Amino acid sequence: MIRTQGLTYAYPGGNALEFPDVDVAQGAVLLLSGPSGCGKSTWLALVAALVAPSSGSLVVAEQPLHALKNVAADAWRASAVGFLPQKLHLSAALTVYQNLALSFWAAGLAEDSARIHAALQALGVHGLAQRKPSQLSGGQAQRVALARAVLLQPRVLLADEPTASLDDEAAADAVALLLNTASQHHATLVIATHDARVATLIGAHSQGQIGLQCLSLLRKPLSNAEQSGQAGSALAASSTRGGEGTV
Numbered sequence: 001m002i003r004t005q006g007l008t009y010a011y012p013g014g015n016a017l018e019f020p021d022v023d024v025a026q027g028a029v030l031l032l033s034g035p036s037g038c039g040k041s042t043w044l045a046l047v048a049a050l051v052a053p054s055s056g057s058l059v060v061a062e063q064p065l066h067a068l069k070n071v072a073a074d075a076w077r078a079s080a081v082g083f084l085p086q087k088l089h090l091s092a093a094l095t096v097y098q099n100l101a102l103s104f105w106a107a108g109l110a111e112d113s114a115r116i117h118a119a120l121q122a123l124g125v126h127g128l129a130q131r132k133p134s135q136l137s138g139g140q141a142q143r144v145a146l147a148r149a150v151l152l153q154p155r156v157l158l159a160d161e162p163t164a165s166l167d168d169e170a171a172a173d174a175v176a177l178l179l180n181t182a183s184q185h186h187a188t189l190v191i192a193t194h195d196a197r198v199a200t201l202i203g204a205h206s207q208g209q210i211g212l213q214c215l216s217l218l219r220k221p222l223s224n225a226e227q228s229g230q231a232g233s234a235l236a237a238s239s240t241r242g243g244e245g246t247v
């Protein structure tokens, strides 16, 4: 779940970015769309506790983030948040397997080989475990990065521009993969993008929509099974900032 209220963030010397309030149920999907520069990456950084808001409140996976500082924020992020960045940040010097193993180290956990193999298997890239990232296709690398993102069973999965520079077929595959993977882990999924195709790909299943000045938010529960008993809260959208909200 992700709940924000009155969230703002100001870069040093810059105007404050104001974000709409959201209330996203555990296991639901949030599409974070808007033109370049409107604040999508900043919002993701706030939700991942990489930066602290200038004002407002933020609760992610039941954790009030204002209560988290430095090391505690790092530990919380490692266990609660899976991140699929636009630039995948796979270490070129390490194998696919070793890239995933790094996640355990970052979270202060003992390496769990069985879990690494299972994560790679689930995304169909198990056979590539001993390859280096330079020996992967773009799609294979994205699957490896997604396996890494969900390795520690995060409550929230954040994907930044996952369809950038993909053709239509690959973009549809990438979105389907994200939806399925998040659903399997019952993770709340956020896709940040300015790619209009993503709204279309998710839109067929959408339950509600809010249009705002800069960010437009579109959400749906992950699956029929999960939304029974949850749809109300998944759609309990509020848009007190930015105006013109409709659900």
Ligand SMILES: Nc1ncnc2c1ncn2[C@@H]1O[C@H](COP(=O)(O)OP(=O)(O)OP(=O)(O)O)[C@@H](O)[C@H]1O
Binding pocket: 011, 012, 014, 017, 034, 035, 036, 037, 038, 039, 040, 041, 042, 043, 194
């Ligand atoms: N480190 C920074 N210092 C000052 N201003 C910044 C910094 N990073 C981002 N900004 C500004 O904050 C605003 C929001 O940036 P952000 O990267 O969150 O937007 P975005 O919607 O993710 O853009 P894009 O789709 O191009 O990645 C922009 O006006 C940007 O210029």
